[in-house]
Amino acid sequence: METAFFLLFSALTIFCALMVILQKNPLASVLFLVMTLFWLAALFVLLSAPFIAAIQVIIYAGAIMVLFLFVLMLLNLKAIEEGVKPALKVTGVAVALILLVVAAVVLRSVPIPANTGFSRSAAELGSVESIGQMLFSVYLLPFEIASFLLLAGIIGAIVLAKKDRKP
């Protein structure tokens, strides 16, 4: 059962990801990216990480992608004429394939240590309780730094997007 779901979700994820980079219209491209994020959230549920799956849907697909669509519609872009040289296209795809082959070789040759020490059950692993407990104890400093980073992002976006700046 899990195998069937994994195959289904991964096939859909790869299909939607391919459509993201193959679409001419940027709007369709971003909408396919939203679909990709949804299928990835389904894969996270399979990996017993329901909290991360919820975050993926609410923050990524819900907030970040809405920002994408908002800017896209604000700019009112037509599908820009992309004078991409075929040579550049072939080179780009070749580089991506080489990267994939290198990753496959690394995966085959590097042994991944088996589970040692940590022995949490699958239900306990991704629960809000266990994640929250670690987030506010072990990872408290990175959590606070992340909030400062978001503050800097907000201020940066406002400063950049202000209409008339006196030089």
Place this chain on the structure above:
Amino acid sequence: MVVSLNHYLVLSAILFSIGVAGVLTRKNAIIIFASIELMMNAVNLAFVAFARHWGDPGGQIFVFFVVAVAAAEVAVGLAIIVVLFRQKETVNIDRVNLMKW
């Protein structure tokens, strides 16, 4: 067939390669941005797969931080694209070679 860690890592590598191909072959700045998001999500998948493999929630917490960084990055990056469009009336990266030497 039992779904193992390797299956998820291969899927993650495929998604990352698709993102790299998108960055290298497209000229629309927004689609390049979307491809970068694709690569980030491929890495997130690998993190969650390792978290399950080792039974350690640390990987899932790292995904949390990656999402926070992605949110900040998208806010600033899209603001830059808006300013760029106002100045040049295009988001084709070939027309934007201000910093090219």
